[in-house]
């Protein structure tokens with residue numbers, strides 16, 4: 394991860410694996426040329442799961458913008474819904490007055506442990522809890538906190554998760570087809586891929602991945618799994634690439650054909666859109682009057698929901714939108730951290 398952000402987007406994975414260039418039974422091997430206007434030096438590959446040191450080096454996405462919007466210079470109770478590697482939390486606490494407090498949530502125990510280490514110097518002021526942000530209201534209620542002055546949600550995956558071959562999030566490296574952010578969840582991506590009916594699978598890939606070739610992909614998966622259960626990331630990535638029309642592979646210029654299918658499965662396994670909708674529904678009650686929220690999203694399915702929820706809250710007169718258009722990373726941030734390039738940040742203030 395190095396100086397990169399914890400926030401990964403599948404499309405910005407520079408280590409594009411090209412399974413369709415490997416021998417496949419029927420298709421030939423078209424080579425896709427990745428053309429990018431910015432060609433940053435790829436970050437160094439890190440050990441499985443990252444390390445604590447990586448966590449302390451990690452620079453969070455759009456840090457300056459988050460600081461400006463959440464005004465940590467005054468005393469606050471912060472609610473970091475996605476504490477991850479603790480990058481944003483550390484920045485906010487370092488800038489806030491000493492009597493400010495932070496409640497950090499994450500569903501991933503490994504990341505909570507990393508965040509705890511990184512935030513150790515602020516210890517009495519930090520409370521970390523393994524919880525889904527869909528349940529943030531109950532977490533505050535149980536902790537006797539009426540509302541937060543600042544709420545942050547930096548959606549998606551941390552690089553510690555995507556880089557860990559054992560978690561199965563990346564099509565770039567071989568691993569079990571798992572994709573659970575919270576390892577207490579029952580169903581893995583392999584369970585979905587091997588049990589859903591063809592139509593259900595196609596609908597899932599279309600709805601969560603906006604993948605126009607969802608039917609072809611679902612057909613290929615169902616046909617392949619009749620011979621053998623699909624268990625590995627690379628198996629699935631190859632299958633999707635194989636099902637993809639050749640012209641579409643060529644026109645997508647280096648974006649892996651499995652990008653949208655992997656996104657769709659990850660969203661389904663973790664019910665990411667359901668959790669986001671629950672958070673947005675409760676946001677008005679999570680925020681104290683005068684409190685602010687920042688939500689950073691990484692794809693249009695998330696951003697659309699955030700945008701419409703903010704507009705709806707503003708329409709009730711309870712809140713005002715702070716970002717008419719979403720803020721996006723500067724060219725410099727993208728050059729330094731290509732993984733940030735699809736980030737969109739929206740801000741809201743509760744006024745009543």
Ligand SMILES: C[S@@+](CC[C@H](N)C(=O)[O-])C[C@H]1O[C@@H](n2cnc3c(N)ncnc32)[C@H](O)[C@@H]1O
Nearest residue numbers: 453475477478479480481499500525526547668
């Ligand atoms: C992009 S990372 C956050 C990085 C963090 N802002 C930082 O600076 O280190 C997203 C984190 O949110 C967590 N997460 C995703 N969905 C969640 C949910 N519904 N509830 C709680 N945590 C979630 C992931 O496990 C991951 O650690």
